[in-house]
Amino acid sequence: MNRRSFHRAPEGERRQELIEATLDCISEFGLKGATVRQIAVRAGVTAGLVRHYFDSKDQMVAEAYRAVIASLTEKAKNVEGDPTTRLKDFIAINLTEPVADSRSVSLWAAFISQVRVDPVLAEIHREGYLAFRNALQDLLSDFLAAKGRPAGPEECRRYAIAINGLVDGLWVEGCLAGDLFRDGELVSIAMASVEALLGLPIEQ
Amino acid sequence: MNRRSFHRAPEGERRQELIEATLDCISEFGLKGATVRQIAVRAGVTAGLVRHYFDSKDQMVAEAYRAVIASLTEKAKNVEGDPTTRLKDFIAINLTEPVADSRSVSLWAAFISQVRVDPVLAEIHREGYLAFRNALQDLLSDFLAAKGRPAGPEECRRYAIAINGLVDGLWVEGCLAGDLFRDGELVSIAMASVEALLGLPIEQ
DNA sequence: GTCGCTATTATTCAAGTGTATAATAATTCT
DNA sequence: AGAATTATTATACACTTGAATAATAGCGAC
Numbered sequence: 001m002n003r004r005s006f007h008r009a010p011e012g013e014r015r016q017e018l019i020e021a022t023l024d025c026i027s028e029f030g031l032k033g034a035t036v037r038q039i040a041v042r043a044g045v046t047a048g049l050v051r052h053y054f055d056s057k058d059q060m061v062a063e064a065y066r067a068v069i070a071s072l073t074e075k076a077k078n079v080e081g082d083p084t085t086r087l088k089d090f091i092a093i094n095l096t097e098p099v100a101d102s103r104s105v106s107l108w109a110a111f112i113s114q115v116r117v118d119p120v121l122a123e124i125h126r127e128g129y130l131a132f133r134n135a136l137q138d139l140l141s142d143f144l145a146a147k148g149r150p151a152g153p154e155e156c157r158r159y160a161i162a163i164n165g166l167v168d169g170l171w172v173e174g175c176l177a178g179d180l181f182r183d184g185e186l187v188s189i190a191m192a193s194v195e196a197l198l199g200l201p202i203e204q
Numbered sequence: 205m206n207r208r209s210f211h212r213a214p215e216g217e218r219r220q221e222l223i224e225a226t227l228d229c230i231s232e233f234g235l236k237g238a239t240v241r242q243i244a245v246r247a248g249v250t251a252g253l254v255r256h257y258f259d260s261k262d263q264m265v266a267e268a269y270r271a272v273i274a275s276l277t278e279k280a281k282n283v284e285g286d287p288t289t290r291l292k293d294f295i296a297i298n299l300t301e302p303v304a305d306s307r308s309v310s311l312w313a314a315f316i317s318q319v320r321v322d323p324v325l326a327e328i329h330r331e332g333y334l335a336f337r338n339a340l341q342d343l344l345s346d347f348l349a350a351k352g353r354p355a356g357p358e359e360c361r362r363y364a365i366a367i368n369g370l371v372d373g374l375w376v377e378g379c380l381a382g383d384l385f386r387d388g389e390l391v392s393i394a395m396a397s398v399e400a401l402l403g404l405p406i407e408q
Numbered sequence: 409g410t411c412g413c414t415a416t417t418a419t420t421c422a423a424g425t426g427t428a429t430a431a432t433a434a435t436t437c438t
Numbered sequence: 439a440g441a442a443t444t445a446t447t448a449t450a451c452a453c454t455t456g457a458a459t460a461a462t463a464g465c466g467a468c
Contacts, residue, residue: 008415008464030321032236036456046417047456053415057456106320113314115380116306117234129381161377161390162397166366169373173365176319177333186365193366196401212434212445240426250447251426257445261426410468417462425454432447438440 006045015053017043022064027106031114034061062120065111069128072099072108077135083143088202090139091194094167095174095186105175136160140198147200163194210249219257221247226268231310235318238265266324269315273332276303276312281339287347292406294343295398298371299378299390309379340364344402351404363402370397 009017021043025034036057040047054060076093079086093099115122137153137160144151144159151159167190174186195202213221225247229238240261244251258264280297283290297303319326341357341364348355348363355363371394378390399406 003417003462006416006464011415014415026317027320030318031234033321035454037454048418048458049416051457102320106317109313110317112376112380113230113310113317114234116231116310117237126381129377130384158393158396161374161385162370162393165373165377165394166370166397167373168376169369169371170365172316172372172376173333173369176316177330180334181365189362189366189369192362193370193401196403197397199400207432207447210434210446215445218445239424241424252428252448253446255427412467413465415462415464418460420459421457423455423457426452428449428451430447430449432445434443434445436441436443438442 004046011053014045014049018045018050018053018060019064019067022060023068023107026061026064026110027103031061031110058118058120062118062124065121065124068104068107068111069124072104073128073132073135075099077132079139083139083146084202086139087143087194088191090136091167091190092187094171095190100171100174100178100186102175102178105172133160133164136164144198144200149200159198162197166190166193166197208250215257218249218253222249222254222257222264223268223271226264227272227311230265230268230314231307235265235314262322266322266328269325269328272308272311272315273328276308277332277336277339279303281336283343287343287350288406290343291347291398292395294340295371295394296391298375299394304375304378304382304390306379306382309376337364337368340368348402348404353404366401367398370394370401 018039021039022034024042025039029038036050037047039060040050043049050057050060054063076090076099079089079093081089098104111121111125115125137156140159140163141151141153141156144156170186170190174181191202222243225243226238228246229243233242240254241251244254247253254261254264258267280294280303283293283297285293302308315325315329319329341360344363344367345355345357345360348360374390374394378385395406
């Protein structure tokens with residue numbers, strides 16, 4: 001028997017490799033095509049190993065979804081600087097790579113399509129969405145205050161809903177049909193739109 | 205042998221039943237759960253019949269996707285009346301049932317997630333998206349002209365991209381977490397946002 | 409070094425997949 | 439009413455799926 005050679009990886013590392021391989025497969029072959037065997041090939045291991053690190057394939061997929069949400073939101077939530085810079089960065093980050101690319105939107109859509117099916121994924125989604133929107137709402141509150149037009153929570157909430165919708169919608173448009181837009185066009189449209197929505201200039 | 209009784213349906217009717225059953229299964233069980241057998245159960249027939257009406261399951265799914273796009277766009281594209289009414293209706297239709305519901309967004313997401321995988325679905329998507337956005341662009345052109353502020357194609361294009369993004373984004377938000385919004389809140393936010401984007405009142 | 413632990417591989421299994429084929433019964437035509 | 443047509447069912451097949459189990463080899467402790 002010629003067994004293939006291998007090396008024993010630290011637990012955290014191998015788990016992350018498997019999760020990354022899972023996401024690769026989902027984005028390239030769809031949820032249907034992301035089989036345990038295909039994922040193992042992508043990760044450079046054999047199929048049985050999946051069950052050594054995760055209770056089930058479904059659990060691994062759920063963790064992979066958490067990773068997607070984290071990668072989509074962490075950059076935007078960690079913007080720094082004065083409110084104007086943060087707002088500008090928030091918009092730009094969400095509409096340029098690596099957040100805005102076809103792999104991201106494929107993964108996002110694959111999981112969204114399961115929200116009705118799998119309550120676990122539904123909960124993960126809701127948490128991520130609310131955290132993201134609340135971060136935007138706080139950012140807008142700071143921005144409006146800094147511009148000398150402080151607004152209450154209700155007004156900020158409405159702005160956050162609208163701008164979140166706008167940015168998400170443009171994000172999807174751009175990811176799915178990036179070739180229909182010129183370089184930087186989406187960011188430019190988004191900036192102008194947010195200025196119009198708030199009735200305030202973003203550029204200093 | 206006790207064979208189950210059945211009735212022979214006209215071709216068009218049965219095809220539509222199968223497509224509808226396919227969409228039901230995709231929205232309830234995901235693309236993975238939409239198996240030929242499950243679809244047949246939903247349609248009240250047996251699995252073999254699928255291949256009598258379609259060359260393959262994949263082809264049936266592609267036709268089902270066409271049906272989804274049609275149902276999502278036909279109402280909005282057929283708005284009538286003066287430009288102001290049409291714009292108002294366009295927004296309202298896209299953000300209220302039946303266009304805005306969790307089944308629709310599940311189906312939409314399921315197919316979007318396959319755009320990278322299946323070139324056939326990618327083409328169907330692109331056609332639908334462009335037709336939708338162009339309809340909106342024409343509508344905006346009419347609206348701006350009627351309001352005494354005619355705009356060229358490039359300006360209308362930018363507005364169409366932004367408003368399409370806004371409406372799509374709010375549509376997704378509302379479909380996925382309708383309980384987070386009050387009745388009519390999304391439509392109200394969308395109306396106010398579009399007014400701000402265009403710098404024109406929509407209400408007469 | 410070699411021993412022990414366990415991460416990893418290899419193999420097997422039952423259930424489910426899309427599809428092909430043959431049997432049959434609902435409907436139409438004469 | 440009876441024959442012809444074909445939509446529909448029933449069954450079988452080859453293959454894939456996630457998971458369970460047993461064998462093995464990498465690697466740290468001593």
